[in-house]
Amino acid sequence: xxxxxxxxxxxxxxxxxxxxxxxxxxxxxxxxxxxxxxxxxxxxxxxxxxxxxxxxxxxxxxxxxxxxxxxxxxxxxxxxxxxxxxxxxxxxxxxxxxxxxxxxxxxxxxxxxxxxxxxxxxxxxxxxxxxxxxxxxxxxxxxxxxxxxxxxxxxxxxxxxxxxxxxxxxxxxxxxxxxxxxxxxxxxxxxxx
Numbered sequence: 001x002x003x004x005x006x007x008x009x010x011x012x013x014x015x016x017x018x019x020x021x022x023x024x025x026x027x028x029x030x031x032x033x034x035x036x037x038x039x040x041x042x043x044x045x046x047x048x049x050x051x052x053x054x055x056x057x058x059x060x061x062x063x064x065x066x067x068x069x070x071x072x073x074x075x076x077x078x079x080x081x082x083x084x085x086x087x088x089x090x091x092x093x094x095x096x097x098x099x100x101x102x103x104x105x106x107x108x109x110x111x112x113x114x115x116x117x118x119x120x121x122x123x124x125x126x127x128x129x130x131x132x133x134x135x136x137x138x139x140x141x142x143x144x145x146x147x148x149x150x151x152x153x154x155x156x157x158x159x160x161x162x163x164x165x166x167x168x169x170x171x172x173x174x175x176x177x178x179x180x181x182x183x184x185x186x187x188x189x190x191x192x193x
Contacts, residue, residue, distance in 0.1 A: 001082040005036035005096060006083070006084050006085065006088040006165065007088070009088070009192075011091070011092035012092075014088060014089055014091075014092035015092050015093065015101070017102060018092075018105075019101075019104065022104050022105055022108040022109075022189045023179065024162060025108045025109060025112050026108050026111075026112075028107070028112060029111050029112045029116055032112075032116050032117075032120075033116070033157045035076065036120070039115075039116055039119060039120065042119075042162075045163075045192050046115060046162075047163070047164065047165050047166035048162060048163040048165065048166075049163060049165045049166065049169070053161050053163060053165075053166050054169070057079055057157060057161075057166045057169045057170045057173070058169065058170075058173055059155075060170065061135065061169070061170040061171075061173040061174045061177075062173060062174075062177065063151075063157060064153065064174055065173070065174045065177040065178050065181075066177075068146070068174075069178070069181055072111060075142065076148060079140065079142045080140065080142060080143060081140070082136045082140065083136055085136055086182060087182060087186055090179050090182045090183045090186065091137075091183070091186055093179065093183070095180065095183065098176060098179045098183065099176050099179055102172055102175040102176045102179060103172055105171070105172075105175060106168045106169075106171040106172035106175060108166055109130070110154065110158075110164060110167045110168045110171050111164065111168075113126050113127075113129065113130045113151070113154070113155075114126065114154060114155060114157075114162050114164055114167045115158075117129060118155055118158060118159075123152075123155045123156075123159055124152075126151070126155055127148065127154075128151065129149035129151075130147065130148075130150070130154070130155075131144060131147040131148040131150075133148045150174075153170070154167040154170055154171055155167070157170055
């Protein structure tokens with residue numbers, strides 16, 4: 001889909017597409033749990049969160065988001081352009097809605113990839129699948145590498161802290177920060193035109 005086609009999609013339809021994609025991920029998670037309910041036996045431990053984990057998770061994810069923002073300024077747009085999908089998605093979300101939508105994304109994706117697939121398939125496989133699910137990045141090596149590294153980072157948080165809450169918090173923090181910066185940048189760019 002080209003950028004002109006994306007501009008023809010209403011904000012409401014963009015939001016519906018976002019929530020539909022997360023609904024599919026939640027449905028897949030439910031199917032996996034139905035087939036293998038034993039995967040939830042360690043669930044109470046997944047919610048472990050204490051102040052040091054919170055600080056380390058928020059600090060590293062904020063640092064990663066800041067690095068991404070800096071790289072976006074230095075790297076040519078054609079290397080990081082996902083076809084305008086991220087830009088258009090954050091245009092469709094208000095500043096108030098970004099944290100809500102990103103909470104849904106973080107919980108749905110981390111429950112599937114870290115909570116279910118990582119224990120089933122292992123850390124490397126879950127991290128690679130996380131990157132591959134972001135299909136719009138497959139034709140952009142830099143974006144694919146970024147998604148792969150992010151998948152390994154989130155998987156490492158789950159592995160080291162035995163806490164799904166840590167990987168959810170990191171995913172959420174990065175997405176919210178990057179989304180707000182993207183929306184602000186887009187609005188500022190439009191005012192100049």
